Amino acid sequence: MTDDDRVFKALSDPTRRFLLDRLFARDGSTLGALEAEVQMTRFGVMKHLRVLEDAGLVVTRRSGREKLHFLNPVPIRLIHDRWINKYAERHVSALVELKHELEETA
Amino acid sequence: MTTSIERSVGTQVYQVYIKATPQAIWDAITTPEWSERYGYHARSVYDLRPGGAYKGYSNEGMLAMGAPEVAVDGEVVEVDPPRKLVQTWRMAMDPDLSAEGFSRLTYEIAQGEGGVSKLTVIHEVEGMPGLAAMLSGGMEHTGAGGGWNWVLSDLKSLLETGASMPYQGG
Numbered sequence: 001m002t003d004d005d006r007v008f009k010a011l012s013d014p015t016r017r018f019l020l021d022r023l024f025a026r027d028g029s030t031l032g033a034l035e036a037e038v039q040m041t042r043f044g045v046m047k048h049l050r051v052l053e054d055a056g057l058v059v060t061r062r063s064g065r066e067k068l069h070f071l072n073p074v075p076i077r078l079i080h081d082r083w084i085n086k087y088a089e090r091h092v093s094a095l096v097e098l099k100h101e102l103e104e105t106a
Numbered sequence: 107m108t109t110s111i112e113r114s115v116g117t118q119v120y121q122v123y124i125k126a127t128p129q130a131i132w133d134a135i136t137t138p139e140w141s142e143r144y145g146y147h148a149r150s151v152y153d154l155r156p157g158g159a160y161k162g163y164s165n166e167g168m169l170a171m172g173a174p175e176v177a178v179d180g181e182v183v184e185v186d187p188p189r190k191l192v193q194t195w196r197m198a199m200d201p202d203l204s205a206e207g208f209s210r211l212t213y214e215i216a217q218g219e220g221g222v223s224k225l226t227v228i229h230e231v232e233g234m235p236g237l238a239a240m241l242s243g244g245m246e247h248t249g250a251g252g253g254w255n256w257v258l259s260d261l262k263s264l265l266e267t268g269a270s271m272p273y274q275g276g
């Protein structure tokens with residue numbers, strides 16, 4: 001699997017997307033704090049976090065005795081720069097330019 | 107909706123794998139020649155010793171918009187080339203962000219397998235909501251750049267392909 005494959009796979013699950021949104025709003029959470037927010041066993045949450053870590057979307061750091069989970073959005077940015085820029089933004093900006101041109105000549 | 111919740115204000119961690127040596131990544135971060143080739147395309151000047159000064163200069167676009175000569179300032183805390191750099195970091199070009207004070211920024215570079223290195227950026231912005239929003243890209247639509255995501259994506263692109271993205275904003 002390539003890095004992109006791992007990111008797309010990680011994002012393909014609603015629980016994992018929920019965990020990312022949760023870290024976005026409250027970054028640096030312990031496993032216990034994350035577990036309290038999903039209806040799932042500790043083992044289930046750990047499995048999902050593992051997939052997110054493998055994709056590079058979650059990075060863990062030790063703080064004293066605690067292991068904290070942080071959202072790492074860089075892989076999503078890389079996909080944005082690789083895919084969204086290429087397929088979406090140019091078309092959008094072309095349409096915006098067309099709109100301005102038509103409105104100016106009208 | 108979870109999508110509308112604001113980014114938390116605390117420590118932010120960013121990690122990226124780059125096909126480059128730790129020394130190349132170190133140089134890209136700490137030398138003026140490299141630092142103006144990606145991200146904000148602005149010169150970073152370090153006095154690489156504990157207590158040494160750090161100055162992030164405004165680029166031409168920023169100067170044209172009336173920014174001060176030094177956009178970001180700080181002090182070097184710990185230097186272990188090419189593995190670890192700890193510094194303080196304050197956004198000096200904006201009065202509100204400047205008033206939030208000095209944050210703590212750590213770069214960690216680890217050699218991986220197959221010529222790939224891992225760069226981790228840890229930016230501690232507890233109690234600094236403006237800085238937290240800017241660094242996480244929340245002000246990109248205002249032309250303020252896309253924060254660490256954007257800078258690190260561009261750094262990876264520069265070191266791996268020799269090309270970086272144009273930056274028009276100030």
